[in-house]
Structures are given as C-alpha cells and as structure tokens.
Amino acid sequence: MREIDRDFYNLLKLPVTLIMNANMPKVLPDRKVFQVREILKINQLDGVAITDEDGRLVGIVTMYDLLKAIEEDKRDAFVEDIMTKNVVTLSPSHTLADAIEYFRVYGYGRFPVVDGARVFLGMVTPLDIVIRLPILKEEREEIKEGRGEATKVIRLEFSVEGGDFINGGEASSKIKRYLQNLGLSKDIIKRVAVASYEMEMNIVIHAYRGKLIVEISSDKIIIKAIDEGPGIEDVDKAIQPGYSTASPKVRELGFGAGMGLPNIISCSDEFDIKSNVGVGTEVTSIIYIK
Amino acid sequence: MKLEEVKELLSAKVLCGECMLDRDVEYFYASDLMSDILATVKEPGILITAMVQPQVVRTTQMLDLIGIIFVNGKVPPEETLSLARSNEILIMSTKYSMFETCGKIYLALNKK
Structure with a gap:
C-alpha cells in the first residue's frame, strides 16, 4: 500500500465524534412544524435531532419531512407527530470508517451520535466527512512530524x-x-x-x-x-x-x-x-x- | 511461556479471548492495587489479581497488558467481561490462590 493510502486509512480509524457537527440547535418534540422549518432555515440545516428535556434523542426530522407536512396542511402539528422515531444511531466508539459504512449500508443522509444514555452528542452527514477529513489529516500530520x-x-x-x-x-x-x-x-x-x-x-x-x-x-x-x-x-x-x-x-x-x-x-x-x-x-x- | 501452558498449569477456565492462547508471555504481574500496577508494569504481559471489577480491565488496557488471571476461583461480573471482550483482553479464572498461582508460574518460567 502506498504511504499516502496508509495515512488515509489511519485517519478513518479516528472516532466519529471528531467530525460530527456538535453545534446543532436543540429542538424539543412539542415544537410546531413551521417553527422547526424556521430553525432549519436559519441554521442552514437539512435535518435536525429532536431531543427531550434531558437532551436524549427521541427522533430526527428532515427538511423534506417538514415541507411535506406543510404541503399536507400540518404546519401547526407537533414535530413529534411527523418525525422519524426509529433512528439508526452511531456511538462515540464508532470510527469514521464505521460512519462511511453506515451511509453505504443504510443509504440515509445523516446519523445522530448518541452516548450510552441516548444523550444526543452531534450529527454526522456525508458532507461533514468530506469537509472535516482534510482538516483532520493536516492536524494529524503536523503533530506527528512535530x-x-x-x-x-x-x-x-x-x-x-x-x-x-x-x-x-x-x-x-x-x-x-x-x-x-x-x-x-x-x-x-x-x-x-x-x-x-x-x-x-x-x-x-x-x-x-x-x-x-x-x-x-x-x-x-x-x-x-x-x-x-x-x-x-x-x-x-x-x-x-x-x-x-x-x-x-x-x-x-x-x-x-x-x-x-x-x-x-x-x-x-x-x-x-x-x-x-x-x-x-x-x-x-x-x-x-x- | 504460551498462554495455553498457563491455562493447563493453573487448570484455568478461559472466560474470553480464547483465540489468544497461542501467544507467548514473558512477564507476569501480581497485585490487587490498581495504582501499584500502573506504577510497576513496564512490559506487556499478564496481570494476576483477585479484583474483578471493570476497573481491572481499564487498568490492563492502559498498560497494553494481554490478559488477566483471576485467582481464588473468582468469576468477574458481566460488565468486566464485556469490557474485556471489546478490548480484546484475555480472561482466565483459576481456583488457586494468588500465592499458589504465582508460585506455579514462577517455577514454570524458571525451568525454561
């Protein structure tokens, strides 16, 4: 394997928490559909985790779900009623390689990262990986070579x-x-x-x-x-x-x-x-x- | 000394990490005090202890030790075993006491 390839594969062993977006707005299940749509629009997000008072993940909702609900005259419905409840999640012990494999196998656009108590830590999208990977590589090289x-x-x-x-x-x-x-x-x-x-x-x-x-x-x-x-x-x-x-x-x-x-x-x-x-x-x- | 031989010597039961039995081990450490273990371990090897809580596995993991032998016939709780499994650490349990276990291994190592 060429040197550059080995480096790349080593990067994929890093924890998924390093590339997830941890600065996501908090959305409670009793928010209305139109309110959540506003939140996503302002934050330029395509999807968001819905969490309870203790920060535990209860579901996720995407811009597509929200627009569809609005089209169906459900703009005042609770986001809880339209969100996806059975969410596939990643944990902090998962690696970047695991995340990529999840995207490939499930074909979803995002995975929430939750800890053992299902507390939401951040969201991973394929775009996060594409954007963060070169930065991680640079940080790692600078440290390794002093x-x-x-x-x-x-x-x-x-x-x-x-x-x-x-x-x-x-x-x-x-x-x-x-x-x-x-x-x-x-x-x-x-x-x-x-x-x-x-x-x-x-x-x-x-x-x-x-x-x-x-x-x-x-x-x-x-x-x-x-x-x-x-x-x-x-x-x-x-x-x-x-x-x-x-x-x-x-x-x-x-x-x-x-x-x-x-x-x-x-x-x-x-x-x-x-x-x-x-x-x-x-x-x-x-x-x-x- | 192969771990397989250690297992025979101590009539031990392997609770996890069976696939590591063909590994060779030169160093054995015996203690029930976590900080003493953290201070003394220099080379990868096996820890002999009567402590069965998950922290023993954590300690082992920090030091790159290969496995743990629990003495006095102690069987660790599931938390300890599952942590050992996910970190690929071998776990054996022997009916012998700490003193007997160390004695048997010491003699066997010196014969080699």
Missing part, C-alpha cells in the same frame, strides 16, 4: 461523574485510542494513559463531578483534571507515596493506596496541583513529545 505552530492544539474534553466506578476510565481509554491513531510513540502514549487514568479515577473516587481535558500540540500534551469536590486539605501530604484519604469502600476496589498522585508525577515532565477546600481541585500534567 512541525507546524506549537500553539496549534487539538482539544479533547470529557465529563467525569464522581462515584461512577462502572464508566470510570472510559475517557482515558478514548484519549489513549486517539493518541494511538495519531501515531505517537508507545512511551508517550503510556505515560499519558497512566496519568489521565489516575486523574480520571481521582475524580471518580474523591469528587462530585469534573472534567478531563487533553490538549495536544506539536511539542507537548497537557492533561488537566478539574473537579468540583471537597478539595485537598494538605496537598504536600497528598503527593507523598502511600498517603490516602480514600474510604474503605474505594480501597476494596483496589484504589486508594496513595499512589495515584505519585504515579501522575512520575509520568509527567511538569506537574501542578491546586486545591481549594470545599470547592475543588485542579491537577495539570504536561508531557513533552520528544
């Missing part, structure tokens, strides 16, 4: 729920997969994976909720965990190996041995921790790409 402006960054952001031991670690595994697809060295990927996983689990174990943010530029990777939680009383103690405030329940799960922060530090080239008791904690790890 050229391009050091200031240019790819930013990944994940929310992490406190106490969620079932999904804890999912964000880090997505981050790891993303870095693998970028073609970074194994050593760098492992250090980022271990640091981000420890940071993510710290949120799960100690905080109420938080965010895990990864910024990848051509010379470094910055991982940030920002949480709302009880904060840390004595940061100097917390970074000592073996010191832990974790509950017995958490220890039963194999965590809370007081090695989390020391592990993050040993993976990092630069490390910083700020904590406000009663507010939350912000941990930053910087890993240079040599």
Whole structure:
C-alpha cells in the first residue's frame, strides 16, 4: 500500500465524534412544524435531532419531512407527530470508517451520535466527512512530524461523574485510542494513559463531578483534571507515596493506596496541583513529545 | 511461556479471548492495587489479581497488558467481561490462590 493510502486509512480509524457537527440547535418534540422549518432555515440545516428535556434523542426530522407536512396542511402539528422515531444511531466508539459504512449500508443522509444514555452528542452527514477529513489529516500530520505552530492544539474534553466506578476510565481509554491513531510513540502514549487514568479515577473516587481535558500540540500534551469536590486539605501530604484519604469502600476496589498522585508525577515532565477546600481541585500534567 | 501452558498449569477456565492462547508471555504481574500496577508494569504481559471489577480491565488496557488471571476461583461480573471482550483482553479464572498461582508460574518460567 502506498504511504499516502496508509495515512488515509489511519485517519478513518479516528472516532466519529471528531467530525460530527456538535453545534446543532436543540429542538424539543412539542415544537410546531413551521417553527422547526424556521430553525432549519436559519441554521442552514437539512435535518435536525429532536431531543427531550434531558437532551436524549427521541427522533430526527428532515427538511423534506417538514415541507411535506406543510404541503399536507400540518404546519401547526407537533414535530413529534411527523418525525422519524426509529433512528439508526452511531456511538462515540464508532470510527469514521464505521460512519462511511453506515451511509453505504443504510443509504440515509445523516446519523445522530448518541452516548450510552441516548444523550444526543452531534450529527454526522456525508458532507461533514468530506469537509472535516482534510482538516483532520493536516492536524494529524503536523503533530506527528512535530512541525507546524506549537500553539496549534487539538482539544479533547470529557465529563467525569464522581462515584461512577462502572464508566470510570472510559475517557482515558478514548484519549489513549486517539493518541494511538495519531501515531505517537508507545512511551508517550503510556505515560499519558497512566496519568489521565489516575486523574480520571481521582475524580471518580474523591469528587462530585469534573472534567478531563487533553490538549495536544506539536511539542507537548497537557492533561488537566478539574473537579468540583471537597478539595485537598494538605496537598504536600497528598503527593507523598502511600498517603490516602480514600474510604474503605474505594480501597476494596483496589484504589486508594496513595499512589495515584505519585504515579501522575512520575509520568509527567511538569506537574501542578491546586486545591481549594470545599470547592475543588485542579491537577495539570504536561508531557513533552520528544 | 504460551498462554495455553498457563491455562493447563493453573487448570484455568478461559472466560474470553480464547483465540489468544497461542501467544507467548514473558512477564507476569501480581497485585490487587490498581495504582501499584500502573506504577510497576513496564512490559506487556499478564496481570494476576483477585479484583474483578471493570476497573481491572481499564487498568490492563492502559498498560497494553494481554490478559488477566483471576485467582481464588473468582468469576468477574458481566460488565468486566464485556469490557474485556471489546478490548480484546484475555480472561482466565483459576481456583488457586494468588500465592499458589504465582508460585506455579514462577517455577514454570524458571525451568525454561
């Protein structure tokens, strides 16, 4: 296979979330047909997801559906009554290649991307792929070859729920997969994976909720965990190996041995921790790409 | 040491990743503390543990480990198994204790 082809196929392994349109207007099921048509017209969209109060997908509607309804004198009907309800969806673990295969197999014009709780994350159309693919290729090449402006960054952001031991670690595994697809060295990927996983689990174990943010530029990777939680009383103690405030329940799960922060530090080239008791904690790890 | 031999040695049941039994493994790590595992693992290999929650698979995945041996006859919950399946991680369960499991593998590795 020619070099350029291999590059192209590697791009197709990237998660579909990177090309989806995540800035879609929110449309509730009780909107009227004519109102939704206006929304689509203003936003220059051909189709839109219909979501409930909690952001969960309940259906999709296209401009064609809306115009047809208006022709049939249903301009005041609820969009709920004309939308497509059994929608084929993609999940964040699907790749670009999966999305293309879906378009080929189903022949639909768009697929909503939803998470495990059916919360709508964004919409993918063939046009998104055509437009975003060359941009992704460029970003990826600049990072791999260490050229391009050091200031240019790819930013990944994940929310992490406190106490969620079932999904804890999912964000880090997505981050790891993303870095693998970028073609970074194994050593760098492992250090980022271990640091981000420890940071993510710290949120799960100690905080109420938080965010895990990864910024990848051509010379470094910055991982940030920002949480709302009880904060840390004595940061100097917390970074000592073996010191832990974790509950017995958490220890039963194999965590809370007081090695989390020391592990993050040993993976990092630069490390910083700020904590406000009663507010939350912000941990930053910087890993240079040599 | 082939994973097939490990399976025989421990009279283990393979719960997922059967197709990986012909792989050769040189490194084994035994611990129930996730952070200790994250700190010590250097080379791809097998994790021996008594912890069965999904986080064990996550930990394994972060470190590119090939599989997990659950000791004391423990069988992991479905969440753990399905995560292992989707990440192509081998799972075995043996009736032996952590101490016995490590002892048997250590002797077998040293014989080679």
